[in-house]
Amino acid sequence: MKNTNKQSVELSYYRLTLQSFLLESHPELAANAEFIAARGDLAAETYSQVIKDGYTPSQAEEFANEVLYKDLNFSKHDTLVNILWNEFADEVPQGSAKKLARQLLPVCEVIFAKYSLTDDFAYELQFDQLYTELTGTIVLWLEDHELQ
Secondary structure, eight states, X not given: XXXXXXXXXXXXXXXXXXXHHHHHHOTTTTTOHHHHHHHHHHHHHHHHHHHHTTOOHHXXXXXXXXXXXXXXXXXXXXXXXXXXXXXXXXXXXXXXXHHHHHHHHHHHHHHHXXXXXXXXXXXXXXXHHHHHHHHHHHHHHHHHTTOO
16 A cells, blocks of 8 residues: 555656646646646656666656656746846846746747757757847837837
């Protein structure tokens, strides 16, 4: 019976961890219960299997986190927040940047769609081009909404 309870706690831990991360960095996915459940369960299963294979708990946690955060390391939302902080600090108070980034996400989706956004995209040469395009789009949006 203890195993079942421990597995249930692990499942809840990974689901809650993922949901918290999504709320912060991928708000567009935060309400996707199926995604959170599937990814959280897979991370918990990975952890359990790696422990059975003889790895340490910290090694198992690394494997589980790889599964949990796969394809989520690059965040459209966080990119927009960083642009707002870096380029529009005079127009957008830092405390408002996250809320504004959520509003801008659908507006900027057409720009994001032009790129293959991988976990390492922020370190690729195309990131600078994306950054520039997003900055221009934000300038126009702010002007249209009389925030600049």
